[in-house]
Amino acid sequence: MITALILFWPALAALLVLLLKGQSAKKVAFVAALVEFALALYATAGFTNETVAPQFALNIPWVESAGISFSIGMDGISLLMVLLTTFLVPLIVLSSFKHDYKNPNAFYALILFMQTGLIGVFVALDAFLFYFFWEVALIPIYFIAAIWGGENRIKVTFKFFVYTIFGSLFMLAAFVYLYFQTAGTGVSAHSSSVNAFYQLALDSGTQSWIFWFLFLAFAIKMPVFPFHTWQPDTYTESPTQATMLLSGIMLKMGIYGVLRWLLPVVPLGVSQWVDLVLVLSIIGVVYGSIIAIRQHDLKRLIAYSSIAHVGLISAGIFTLNEQGLQGGVIQMLSHGVNVVGLFFIIDIIYRRTNTREITSLGGITQNAKALSIFFMILLLGSVALPLTNGFVGEFLLLSGVFQYNYIFGAVAGLTIILAAVYMLRMFQGVMFGTKSAKTEGFTDLTLTEKAVLIPLVIMVFWIGLFPNTFLEISEPAVGNLLNIIQRR
Known part of the structure; x- marks a missing residue:
């Protein structure tokens, strides 16, 4: 009921x-x-x-x-x-x-x-x-x-x-x-x-x-x-x-x-096409990351980064091993938390400056210490820093892909380097450097904005520090899924 x-x-x-x-x-x-x-x-x-x-x-x-x-x-x-x-x-x-x-x-x-x-x-x-x-x-x-x-x-x-x-x-x-x-x-x-x-x-x-x-x-x-x-x-x-x-x-x-x-x-259908799906998924990881690096619009940058993250999730679950499937499940949670937080921070910046162009921003951290902290925590979760939520999911996903094929795993592992490049470049361009005309009067977070970001940041560390809280919930279902596939 x-x-x-x-x-x-x-x-x-x-x-x-x-x-x-x-x-x-x-x-x-x-x-x-x-x-x-x-x-x-x-x-x-x-x-x-x-x-x-x-x-x-x-x-x-x-x-x-x-x-x-x-x-x-x-x-x-x-x-x-x-x-x-x-x-x-x-x-x-x-x-x-x-x-x-x-x-x-x-x-x-x-x-x-x-x-x-x-x-x-x-x-x-x-x-x-x-x-x-x-x-x-x-x-x-x-x-x-x-x-x-x-x-x-x-x-x-x-x-x-x-x-x-x-x-x-x-x-x-x-x-x-x-x-x-x-x-x-x-x-x-x-x-x-x-x-x-x-x-x-x-x-x-x-x-x-x-x-x-x-x-x-x-x-x-x-x-x-x-x-x-x-x-x-x-x-x-x-x-x-x-x-x-x-x-x-x-x-x-x-x-x-x-x-x-x-x-x-259709496990037999999956076995016939799994290599192609893995190749497409890993292409998405690299392609999404490279295009994200080239973006100047904050919203488009996060959109392409999402393609890269989802590509890794797809690659992990199609390996059909426990690490990949569990990694996919936990990364769905982590990605949801991080991407919602990042899009909200972009919305905050846009409402105060009327622009999402990285080249038109800069120096925000001088006036917005709280925003800088929240932004950095969500960013580090997205780049899979240890002790954050993204690390747990990406570690399991990459373990699953490496277990399936070490070449696929090596290429998919580029996501760690590429994500750090586009995310840190974004943060540096937006938050550091000299203030622009649009960021001169930038104000820090309001109480309502903090009320949105605090629960998200709590989840970044909760999933990162205590992943078994969630992995134990999904483990029996993942095991049953693998049993059904193997029986057929």
Whole structure:
């Protein structure tokens, strides 16, 4: 029952927010998001590692004659994604308090509706329910970006929408085909449950094309090179809160889809194409890093750095070893925390200076000591400094890739050097040196801004110093995933 409450609470709150006028909408949305986080913490307190089966499950016939159910539940991987989502959304809402968005009730209601879609993706145990929430999550972010975005928002958002819908149709086609293969797999009729899909015994040729149908949908959402071209423009043109939702949470939908619906359903297809996927992922690591080094716009720099980080996560999980999979899960958390923090700091700088150009900034640290500290901590987490959150994930991911192929591991390891180059170059250009005309009167963090950054910084050190807090939650689910793959 708690899973259903976590799933539907944001949607109910969104309906209430829609009825409000003026600035009260943001306050109610923030309180509702905090309640959602409290519900997730309550579920975490009742979660046990003694079983690999989904917990807090609810299974209600949806289209009973067709074997389609409203089936939801959480294993360790799902729970961590729910925690990430419910932790970040209140901070994303709070980060908007200094903005004066037109029609705030619609803006905040769309954020909460999107949260329901995101949670639905992470808890769905039925293929068509998963697809439903996959599309539900897309609709609010489309309108947020298209209505409150930058000058080129319509063109850029349309490209993002077309890319995502294109991939989704391939995923739906694969799900429909798999659904019709489920008769005789231990269920009385056709079924779209995840367990029915796991029991399918498809030949390698069939698994090969299904792999590409599913991978295309997930690779676009992540995004993995060369399916990334929608991402930098969308991140840049979207309002900061939409960029946070896209980078901090929504791209995790693609990674989660790989873990839940791709690797265990078509393992023979994965084995046929894994080397190509690893090559594409590692190209993304190097390509994203090099392009990030060349950027002068802060938002585009972080957008390309995200491509590099996601490329490493993709490479790690496709190694199909425990280190890579666990590294992918923990790095999803770390990346979400770091990228949301960095985009918020960029938003702070932009609101005070009206520019994101590195060459137009400089000397900010002279007037903003607190901002400098928070910025540096989040930056060090992104470059995987030991004792920060990024180190844990990247160490496990690189260990997994090295275990699979030492050449792949060596090339992927360039991410450590390249990330340090573009991140430290950014920090030096923005925070140090001589003040510019735009930074002369720069003011330090407000209380609200600190309230957003402090929880993020706490998580940087919590994950870095006590990673077992999270690794122990996901370990049984990761082990079960590996067992399913190996059995098939």
